[in-house]
Amino acid sequence: MSATDSLATGPTSLTEYRALPSEELDLRIRRAKAALGKDLVILGHHYQRDDVIAHSDYRGDSLQLARIAANLREAKYIVFCGVHFMAETADILTSDDQMVILPDMNAGCSMADMADEQEVEECWEIITERFGESIIPVTYVNSAAAIKAFVGSRGGLTITSSNAARVFAHALEAKERILFLPDQHLGRNTGAACGIPLSRMCVYDPKEMLLEYPHGEADPRVILWKGHCSVHTKFEPRHVRQAREAYPGIRVLVHPECTYETVQLADENGSTDYIIRAVQNAPAGTKWAIGTEHNLVNRLAQEHPEQFIVSLNEMICPCLTMNRIDRPHLLWSLENIIAGTPQNQIRVSPNIAGAAKVAIERMLNIS
Incomplete structure (x- = not known):
């Protein structure tokens, strides 16, 4: 069956899409994009697999993609190659006559699930x-x-790893204390970067419904939710030491979702966008051990052969939920749109979307 025939006959089952050869998947995705034209925009998060990123109209981190989604005007269909909370954000920021689609509804985020x-x-x-x-x-x-709606309705705002320090500073001008959720490590690292001692940070355990004081019981300025990223917490201090021993002169660059101890041992830490720019701006011959999602690290190594780039922990897997988005799911989504049977539309109810949008826009206005 040719790509043209597939558009004429309509989509088949996902099982049949998975059986398609690589060349046909790429051909039919390109054909579907051409058929939809300006009605379609595909957004791809940096952690996506390379064969999906290749078909994205825009790639970026959470902040960049939120900004892009907010400014899309012509696109009728926004296919989000990321995870569920990102597609929700896109739906919140786009108009009612635009449709946000997540190719695989099982593409979630374990960190986001740690706070209900x-x-x-x-x-x-x-x-x-x-x-x-x-x-x-x-x-x-x-x-x-x-x-996000809970936060927005109580005077709060959202944050990304790109603007964390700026948002923290803004929040602490507004109130004496921050409740930061759901990632305790980003909160701890950001608080420390803003000059808040660890002794002024405590942790709320939602399972025990108790405040914990791992750094000493002092009057807290930051209350951290007991959540974490299952990928970034696998980069440990021992990996930093091992990288320095194995590759003398290497620079260790990690994401602030890593633990405080790992971040303190690293040479640099920053958001996904920060990591990309650090590598792009580094001179040839620079050696990097990077502590973030494997798809991005591998892509940076491929795009910058003039530098030496390895994962800080080469034994971990890519983000499993992010990797659920693949070309069969993407093609299935696009051909269902063309057939008039769009699948996996992400809809945030108006009562939640309104307050969540307030929280997001507060962030965007100071970022």
Whole structure:
């Protein structure tokens, strides 16, 4: 069956798409994109696999893709090659007559799943009873729309790893304390970068509904939610030491979702965009051990052969949920759009979307 025939006959089952040879997948994706023209935009997160990124109209980190989504006007269909919370953000920021589609609904985020609305409500009740109205809630964009709405309705805002320090500074001007969720490591590393001692940070455990004081019991300025990224926490201090021993003169560059101890041992830390720019701007011959998602590290190594680039921990796998988006799912999504049967539309209910949009726009206005 040719690419033209497939568009005429309509989409088949996902099982049949998975059986297609690589060349036909690429050909039919290109054909579908041409057929949809300006009605379609494909957004791809930097952590996506290379064969999907190759078909993206825009690639970026969470902040970049949020900005792009907010400014899309002509596209009727926005196919988001990322994970669920990113597609929710795109739906929140686009108009009602635009459709956001996630090629695989199983592409989620374990970190985002570590905070649900009921748990956050319980936390808020406990900490406001103890600390009064001195707290502003701040959530990482790696969170569900309902959590963003909770934050937005209580005067708070969202944050990305690209603008974390700026948002923290803004939040601490507004209130004495921050409740930061769901990633304790980004919160701890950002707080430390803003000059807040570890002794002024505590951790809220949603399972035990208790505040923990791993750094000493002092009056907290930052209350960290007990959540983490299952990929970035696998880059440990021992990996930093091993990289330096194996490759003398190597620079260690990690994402701030890594643990505080790993970040402190690294030469540099920063967002996905920061990592990309650091490599792009480095002179030929620079050696890097990079602690972030494998797809991005491997892509940087391929795009910059003039530098030596390895993963800080070569034994870990790529982000499994991000990697659920593949070419069979992408092609299936595109051909269903053409057939008039779009699948996996992401819809955030208006009552949640309104408050979540407030939280996101507060962030965008100061970023």
